[in-house]
Amino acid sequence: MEVIALVLGCILLAFSQNAPTILPVSPPLVTIKNGTLRGFHVKGFDQIGFFGIPFAAPPLGDLRLRHPQPFNEAFSGVRDATKRSLSCPGFGSFADGLDMGEDCLTLDVVLPVNIEPSDTLPVLVWIYGGGFVAGGTADPRYNMSYVVQNSADIGKPIITVAINYRTMGLGLLASKEIMVADAANIALYDQRLALRWIRENIAAFGGDPSKVTIWGESAGGSSVGYHLTAFNGKSDGLFRAALIESGIYLGLSINTIPQLATTYQPIYDNVTRAVGCENSIDSLACLRTVPFQKLYNALVGLQFLPIVDGKFIPKYPSESIAAGQIADVAILIGSNTDECTATFFTPRGTLNTDDDVYTYLAGYGTGLDNNTIKTVMDLYPDDPALGCPFGTGVERFADQGFQFKRGAAISGDSKIHAGTRFLANYYAKNGTRPVYKYRFDQQPWNNQEVDVATVPPVSVTHYTEICFVFDNLNHNVNWIGPYPSYARLAHLMSRAWVSFAHDLNPNNHGVGGVPQWPEYRTSPSNIVFRADKTTVETDDFRTKQLAFWGSIWGLLGS
Incomplete structure (x- = not known):
């Protein structure tokens, strides 16, 4: 040294x-x-x-x-x-x-x-x-x-x-x-x-x-x-x-x-x-x-x-x-609930009809055939209650496209959520080191995410977690906000990240009142980060949809 x-x-x-x-x-x-x-x-x-x-x-x-x-x-x-x-x-x-x-x-x-x-x-x-x-x-x-x-x-x-x-x-x-x-x-x-x-x-x-x-x-x-x-x-x-x-x-x-x-x-x-x-x-x-x-x-x-x-x-x-040609290391991995309301992930103002969604899917990866596109559209019907942002009911945000929520759900699952679960599952079954998975579920304090999405819907979009994991108190373009509950969430997340880097275990963060974050190999679960209450859930949301994307990685060119 x-x-x-x-x-x-x-x-x-x-x-x-x-x-x-x-x-x-x-x-x-x-x-x-x-x-x-x-x-x-x-x-x-x-x-x-x-x-x-x-x-x-x-x-x-x-x-x-x-x-x-x-x-x-x-x-x-x-x-x-x-x-x-x-x-x-x-x-x-x-x-x-x-x-x-x-x-x-x-x-x-x-x-x-x-x-x-x-x-x-x-x-x-x-x-x-x-x-x-x-x-x-x-x-x-x-x-x-x-x-x-x-x-x-x-x-x-x-x-x-x-x-x-x-x-x-x-x-x-x-x-x-x-x-x-x-x-x-x-x-x-x-x-x-x-x-x-x-x-x-x-x-x-x-x-x-x-x-x-x-x-x-x-x-x-x-x-x-x-x-x-x-x-x-x-x-x-x-x-x-x-x-x-x-x-x-x-x-x-x-x-x-x-x-x-x-x-x-x-x-x-x-x-x-x-x-x-x-x-x-x-x-x-x-x-x-x-x-x-x-x-x-x-x-x-x-x-x-x-x-x-x-x-x-x-x-x-x-x-x-x-082929198993991947480094055997400890993993902490996760995603945000409404990833693809981000303007650079899901088209805005153009997904209005089934034909629009069909055309959008036809351009995926190396090009999806008719049967694959039909399967996707069946898995993601035009039901706003099932669309992204999730949990927003029948609201369509139609000014962004009558079927925008359908497109955002497809985009988020195919681009981020499916791969996140796929990698976590691989390491849980084949790796020898700890695996932890999370879902971030706290929208920005002012429902604005500069450089990502500022026009509704925003919700828990891509990049929203960044100011929390950095526990960044500065009033810059990605600020935690003025609420004490948000500051507490930032302390928890940043310290959990530190604990993982230090111990390969994110649970040694020293923050009270937080449930134990399960190791994914023994309990395939997410810790769900929210300002009001952090909880644990079984990692089974949209099981069929995410599994489908994991079955066609080659068609997607990934």
């Missing part, structure tokens, strides 16, 4: 090489493989932060549109780690407010003060979502200090790490040229290299590289899922647990290499044409020379998703799972 020494005016060399120690003095220094970092004391918390730490060589020039390369340079003197780096370029609402640029492959570490020489703390690693088109550790919604504070308050201190990774076309561009250059799924390789950096360096901060939990929501949750099946399930000891919130892992249609010609290749060709690289002998090499702003402008608005590259994603994830 590397030496960590905190100095006041000079570096103290009184600590054993095998005993990292953190003391409440300034400035905090830590020595990792590349040299010494200078951190800071987090304002308002008994915490130390080291921000903007490079885990990869800057992906500039000839390193643009390539898999990341390790950052192997030695620091010149003491490197400042008191400010976040640029966020990776993105577009859309989840890029708002972020200072973006290509030199972005960094991570941020937050840890409690007063770590003892004998401490080897568990590590919780955050992978942000954002539809694979935007996101960054600098997003104030992902303030890790409240999580770390909760860990200290319950006597289960952890270290948190938040990682930046490339999104949009800079992270997931796909084409035949990309495949020849072995440059597919850059975003996922960025994350993987960050995990390798953590394994090699986190002990210098007082962390235990054998006790890493990877954590993500939405596209971040999907990313966690891809790490589970990456390289045929070979995790290389990079993590011992996975925490997946509203992951679209098994409901996300992804392309294969044979499909590129009719999917991403025309988009790639349009991009090369837009920046003047279409006649180059090596168009990908040409893209690496294009001025950043020009390339960025050509990529804005284009969404690329991970693809089956035969390596990181060796086959459809459902096929990897069926």
Whole structure:
């Protein structure tokens, strides 16, 4: 373990090489493989932060549109780690407010003060979502200090790490040229290299590289899922647990290499044409020379998703799972009751008739045949009392589409709920580690979820749980709200997440009056999080519907 020494005016060399120690003095220094970092004391918390730490060589020039390369340079003197780096370029609402640029492959570490020489703390690693088109550790919604504070308050201190990774076309561009250059799924390789950096360096901060939990929501949750099946399930000891919130892992249609010609290749060709690289002998090499702003402008608005590259994603994830080629780790997984009232998941204003719903389903995955579509429509009849938002009775929200609720129920089950249950069931039957599942059932305090859904119906939509699990008291775009019951729920959830990362058991949260969260292997149940009362339910809602989606993953392209 590397030496960590905190100095006041000079570096103290009184600590054993095998005993990292953190003391409440300034400035905090830590020595990792590349040299010494200078951190800071987090304002308002008994915490130390080291921000903007490079885990990869800057992906500039000839390193643009390539898999990341390790950052192997030695620091010149003491490197400042008191400010976040640029966020990776993105577009859309989840890029708002972020200072973006290509030199972005960094991570941020937050840890409690007063770590003892004998401490080897568990590590919780955050992978942000954002539809694979935007996101960054600098997003104030992902303030890790409240999580770390909760860990200290319950006597289960952890270290948190938040990682930046490339999104949009800079992270997931796909084409035949990309495949020849072995440059597919850059975003996922960025994350993987960050995990390798953590394994090699986190002990210098007082962390235990054998006790890493990877954590993500939405596209971040999907990313966690891809790490589970990456390289045929070979995790290389990079993590011992996975925490997946509203992951679209098994409901996300992804392309294969044979499909590129009719999917991403025309988009790639349009991009090369837009920046003047279409006649180059090596168009990908040409893209690496294009001025950043020009390339960025050509990529804005284009969404690329991970693809089956035969390596990181060796086959459809459902096929990897069926073959047992998935990492055996502890799992905490769940979803929100009304996931797909989110405007980017379910069309608004267009699902009015059976024909509209039929057309919508015909575009699912690789294309659903008539019999499959009929089965879906039978499983999800046009009955608003059965639609999403659930529990809203005969109200149709017809201004959003006469059959919007029907479409939202189909979308939420196929994209999120079915995959969540499928993965939980797989691990319960085949894994050797603990499995826990939840359902989040608390709508936002003002029934608004900025960047996700602000026009009714909103209810317990996608992303609503984020401010609760981060226990984020800041009045930003995703705020808990003014009600004490909401604050209590946030304390419970954040501390349960910490307890899972620390003990592989979310029940050691220290919050009174909460039922025991059953282990899914012995009791297939959800803990149901609500501000008024948290309860436990048997995980059997919409059994036939969710089982059906789990039987056609191949048709869905996942």
